[in-house]
Amino acid sequence: xxxSEVATISTASAKGNQPTDTTWLAQGQGGVLHLKGxxxxxxxxxxxxxIRQVRIEPGSLRQLDLGxxxxxxxxxxxxxxxxxxxxxxxxxxAMIAAPHGVSALVQRVSAARAEPAEPSRGGxxxxxxxxxxxxxxxxxxxxxxxxLGFMGATVAAAMGALRxxxxxxxTATVHHMERAGLNAxxxxxxxxxxxxxxxxxxxxxxxxxxxxxxFVVNLIGVSVLREIGILLTAIVVAGRSGSSYxxxxxxxxxxxxxxALRALGLDPVQVLVLPRVLALFLMMGPLALFADLxxxxxxxxxxxxxLDIPPTLYVDRLTNAVSLWTLLxxxxxxxVFGALIGLVGCYAGLQTGGSADSLGRQxxxxxxxxxxxxxxxxxxxxxxxxxxxx
Amino acid sequence: MVLEEENAPIIRVxxxxxxxxxxxxxxxxxxxxxxxxxxGVVGGSGTGKSVLLRTIIGLNRPAAGKIEVFGQExxxxxxxxxxxxxxxxxxxxxNGALFSSLTVAENVEAPMREHADLPAALMDExxxxxxxxxGLPHEACAKFPSELSGGMxxxxxxxxxxxxxxxxxxxxxxxxxxxxxxxxxxxxxIRELSDTLGLTVFMVTHDLDSLYAxxxxxxxxxxxxxxxxxxxxxxxxxxxxxxxxxxxxxRARAARKARx
Ligand SMILES: Nc1ncnc2c1ncn2[C@@H]1O[C@H](COP(=O)(O)OP(=O)(O)OP(=O)(O)O)[C@@H](O)[C@H]1O
Ligand SMILES: [Mg+2]
Numbered sequence: 001x002x003x004s005e006v007a008t009i010s011t012a013s014a015k016g017n018q019p020t021d022t023t024w025l026a027q028g029q030g031g032v033l034h035l036k037g038x039x040x041x042x043x044x045x046x047x048x049x050x051i052r053q054v055r056i057e058p059g060s061l062r063q064l065d066l067g068x069x070x071x072x073x074x075x076x077x078x079x080x081x082x083x084x085x086x087x088x089x090x091x092x093x094a095m096i097a098a099p100h101g102v103s104a105l106v107q108r109v110s111a112a113r114a115e116p117a118e119p120s121r122g123g124x125x126x127x128x129x130x131x132x133x134x135x136x137x138x139x140x141x142x143x144x145x146x147x148l149g150f151m152g153a154t155v156a157a158a159m160g161a162l163r164x165x166x167x168x169x170x171t172a173t174v175h176h177m178e179r180a181g182l183n184a185x186x187x188x189x190x191x192x193x194x195x196x197x198x199x200x201x202x203x204x205x206x207x208x209x210x211x212x213x214x215f216v217v218n219l220i221g222v223s224v225l226r227e228i229g230i231l232l233t234a235i236v237v238a239g240r241s242g243s244s245y246x247x248x249x250x251x252x253x254x255x256x257x258x259x260a261l262r263a264l265g266l267d268p269v270q271v272l273v274l275p276r277v278l279a280l281f282l283m284m285g286p287l288a289l290f291a292d293l294x295x296x297x298x299x300x301x302x303x304x305x306x307l308d309i310p311p312t313l314y315v316d317r318l319t320n321a322v323s324l325w326t327l328l329x330x331x332x333x334x335x336v337f338g339a340l341i342g343l344v345g346c347y348a349g350l351q352t353g354g355s356a357d358s359l360g361r362q363x364x365x366x367x368x369x370x371x372x373x374x375x376x377x378x379x380x381x382x383x384x385x386x387x388x389x390x
Numbered sequence: 391m392v393l394e395e396e397n398a399p400i401i402r403v404x405x406x407x408x409x410x411x412x413x414x415x416x417x418x419x420x421x422x423x424x425x426x427x428x429x430g431v432v433g434g435s436g437t438g439k440s441v442l443l444r445t446i447i448g449l450n451r452p453a454a455g456k457i458e459v460f461g462q463e464x465x466x467x468x469x470x471x472x473x474x475x476x477x478x479x480x481x482x483x484x485n486g487a488l489f490s491s492l493t494v495a496e497n498v499e500a501p502m503r504e505h506a507d508l509p510a511a512l513m514d515e516x517x518x519x520x521x522x523x524x525g526l527p528h529e530a531c532a533k534f535p536s537e538l539s540g541g542m543x544x545x546x547x548x549x550x551x552x553x554x555x556x557x558x559x560x561x562x563x564x565x566x567x568x569x570x571x572x573x574x575x576x577x578x579x580i581r582e583l584s585d586t587l588g589l590t591v592f593m594v595t596h597d598l599d600s601l602y603a604x605x606x607x608x609x610x611x612x613x614x615x616x617x618x619x620x621x622x623x624x625x626x627x628x629x630x631x632x633x634x635x636x637x638x639x640x641r642a643r644a645a646r647k648a649r650x
Contacts, residue, residue: 044516048509074519074587075555104585105587109519112522113519113522254536354534354536355535357490
């Protein structure tokens with residue numbers, strides 16, 4: 001037997017924090033191994049490594065003396081079973097002088113002993129990456145299909161509400177119009193105003209080189225009205241409302257509130273999604289108009305302060321540079337963007353799985369996808385307007 | 391299991407006052423829990439059983455009163471000492487309160503990871519053991535809480551509460567939502583752990599079968615205090631009207647008959 005080297009290892013005791021010498025294993029006479037001290041979770045690491053170090057000739061050890069054990073718990077029982085395995089002795093027969101409760105616990109633990117979960121990682125890394133890529137591609141396709149289906153369901157619900165206006169949740173819609181529209185005015189206005197200021201300043205710095213700083217008015221007018229006003233609005237709304245829709249619907253999904261609605265015979269699309277999408281559909285236009293206005297004011301302010309273009313001249317140039325069409329082209333996109341942001345947010349929320357993690361992920365997806373889709377659709381609009389020549 | 395004397399109070403609550411706004415939940419509440427016993431806590435819905443449990447484990451700050459666990463007053467401890475104390479008990483919340491983004495095995499390992507210095511392989515083994523002990527199948531280890539049934543979530547919650555082999559477990563309605571066979575198994579498991587580990591169990595329950603099957607003593611919460619603490623046989627004779635209807639209603643009769 002080579003256990004004796006094990007017997008001298010000592011470490012801190014469980015009860016106090018002051019180190020005292022405690023040994024857990026000691027070799028005895030006549031094939032008896034003495035177990036001592038606290039066999040508890042607090043010492044599991046040491047005992048575990050001690051057990052791994054134990055080496056004996058098979059059959060030379062017959063009994064485990066538990067008389068010296070001062071503390072014992074399920075972790076200790078587990079380790080004891082492991083020790084017995086290693087020494088190839090059978091429990092509980094090999095135990096002697098076990099304190100009250102110990103053998104019952106050992107039996108209990110041994111009955112519940114499950115095969116340790118084998119980690120399922122591994123495999124050829126190339127194949128793993130390929131499989132992941134394939135799965136992601138399939139998933140993306142499935143996702144796009146499901147999203148389209150969801151849009152269809154929402155449009156169908158909207159058509160249903162058109163035919164029977166009594167079905168529309170008016171109170172909810174107005175509530176969301178206030179939250180997503182009215183309450184967003186300050187932030188949308190401020191951002192748009194500041195971007196107008198920056199645009200005027202940077203634009204003028206470039207145009208000055210040709211002595212054409214007056215054309216900064218055209219630059220501001222066209223870019224703010226056609227693109228910047230509506231895009232800024234869409235991004236702010238996606239960040240504010242798209243994310244909050246995803247979080248609201250997601251936590252409702254986690255709490256099984258969505259299932260409860262279904263069980264009550266209510267259509268979640270009708271009750272939850274439609275009011276939100278409709279609210280953004282309706283409020284996006286006014287928000288974008290406000291953004292346009294604030295952008296032009298910001299640009300005008302900068303023009304008069306830094307470039308000495310007086311407000312009257314600014315307004316004059318502006319009316320020359322842009323037409324009502326410029327404004328309308330920008331605003332025409334607003335309801336489309338609003339509906340898209342609402343749809344993406346609600347869809348992401350409803351896709352939430354059961355965990356807090358998934359809720360966080362879906363909220364992020366709602367914002368990122370909404371902004372991405374808005375910009376793609378904006379590009380499509382540009383091409384379209386280019387072809388029809390406005 | 392620390393092999394020493396029993397029957398000393400391990401939890402002592404004196405003069406507890408709990409209040410939410412104008413609503414007084416507990417007033418002058420006294421309770422002692424003895425080392426190694428299984429104490430059942432009963433009372434009507436809303437009498438403050440969960441609040442009492444939360445107060446004892448320090449999640450709820452009482453307006454007045456003293457709470458000692460292991461002879462120490464939690465409210466007066468330094469954060470480090472407090473943590474050392476907290477790892478000596480386990481809690482099963484009324485709705486399981488599993489971490490939703492971790493698997494069952496990871497949930498059980500979470501307290502080990504935070505509080506015990508264990509090698510990863512041993513941690514996996516112990517988590518598997520605890521999960522098997524509470525009667526969950528091996529496949530449950532890799533599942534997320536949202537993929538479990540309500541009863542399985544309870545069991546997983548118990549496995550997490552037992553992760554560090556605590557000296558006290560607090561159980562809030564452990565058998566609610568379990569099938570009768572499962573509930574009886576659960577009772578048996580708790581009794582066995584209490585017997586073999588010397589575990590002290592503080593168990594809020596509405597389950598009369600559990601009371602008869604495993605509780606050494608039962609504390610009755612009513613009128614904002616602990617009305618009585620006694621073995622269940624004595625409580626049956628208690629004259630208080632709520633206790634009378636509690637123990638002599640149809641369900642109680644059935645549970646008692648089942649015992650005999
Ligand atoms: N955070 C809180 N804020 C306000 N009131 C609370 C709060 N928590 C509990 N209460 C009130 O305290 C009282 C006791 O609640 P508690 O959850 O302890 O009841 P219980 O005895 O556990 O009931 P049940 O058997 O239904 O679980 C209830 O009236 C409840 O409304
Ligand atoms: Mg409760």
